[in-house]
Amino acid sequence: MNDGLTRRPIAVTMGDPAGVGPEVAARAWEARRDHALPPFVAIGDAATVGAVWNGPLVRVGSMDEVAATFADALPVWHLEDSGPLTPGAPTAAGAACALHALETGIGLTRNQASAALVTGPVSKHALQGIGYTHPGQTEFIAERCGVTATNAVMMLAGPSLRVVPLTVHIPLAEVPERLTGELIVAKARIVARGLKRDFGIEAPRLAIAGMNPHAGESGRLGDEEIRIIAPAVGQLVAEGVSIDGPLAADALFAPGIRDQYDALLCPYHDQALAPFKALHFHDGVNLTLGLPIVRTSPDHGTAFNIAGSGRADPGPTIAAIAMAAKLAASRARRCVPAA
Ligand SMILES: NC(=O)C1=CN([C@@H]2O[C@H](COP(=O)(O)OP(=O)(O)OC[C@H]3O[C@@H](n4cnc5c(N)ncnc54)[C@H](O)[C@@H]3O)[C@@H](O)[C@H]2O)C=CC1
């Protein structure tokens, strides 16, 4: 990474102040040399880091300051006092701070002050309590970038597996009506493009899981595979996308089968994320394809049950920062336009 664009620091939001976000950001900084992490700035309430971590931190207000201080202290872009803090006990003021941090991180990355955005874990429930209407951070970032929610594609990526939930934060009962051919085609195209542009895979191989047991058993166990998934696969193949399926989801994740593909597309959230976390809970990254900016996130939530106890593993945050830097460098090398 030796050009001006990739030397820009990375913006890391700390998420909900009562969650593990502040401590994993701080512990990622501690691991900066071991993992060759680029300079990054933690965005949120500086007091929340101080409450759970004894290391050196410095308040900054510009990316030049981040670059100048990162070697010796964790740079913190302090936004506001988020009120009395009890780790594990979210508050409305904390949710407001998390949202402010997200807005700030998006702004810094959209205007190219930072090379990439890494978002810390938020409580969707706490955010909704202050009027936030998006299902997650992905859709909010997409909206701020002028991208529709369908075209902002969640991917979970680890060293040995990439998965894409085609529907995300909706009740399971709504999956059959929300899983449409248009959705599958739109997301699969973005995944294929993202694997090429961000991961350098020239001919990506995709597979899509069936929604029902045994991929519907020829219609006996459900007909979404016949009505919706197979025609979408046919359209994608006709367009030149390499995609197999619908395949029985239980076997798709078996070693030797999953390894044949660069990404596995799954009709619903847990179908993708449960096997992914079984393999990559400690080094998995959530990233968003289809955006004009690079955005990654650790693959876990606020972990209120262990916040402040020192037990939170910073591994996923370290992986998210490292992947953000890699993707930003890859886009800079390829001179990918901001669109
Ligand atoms: N990217 C994001 O902002 C995400 C936010 N969430 C939100 O987080 C909240 C809690 O969700 P949960 O389903 O309980 O998931 P969670 O990931 O917060 O916790 C699930 C289990 O994993 C453990 N865990 C999580 N991160 C860990 C870490 N770094 N080291 C060690 N153990 C860890 C927790 O202690 C808990 O036992 C919800 O409000 C949810 O919306 C959930 C997933 C992602």
Ligand SMILES: NCC(=O)COP(=O)(O)O
């Ligand atoms: N389960 C993944 C998750 O909750 C991440 O959502 P987002 O906040 O990144 O949209």
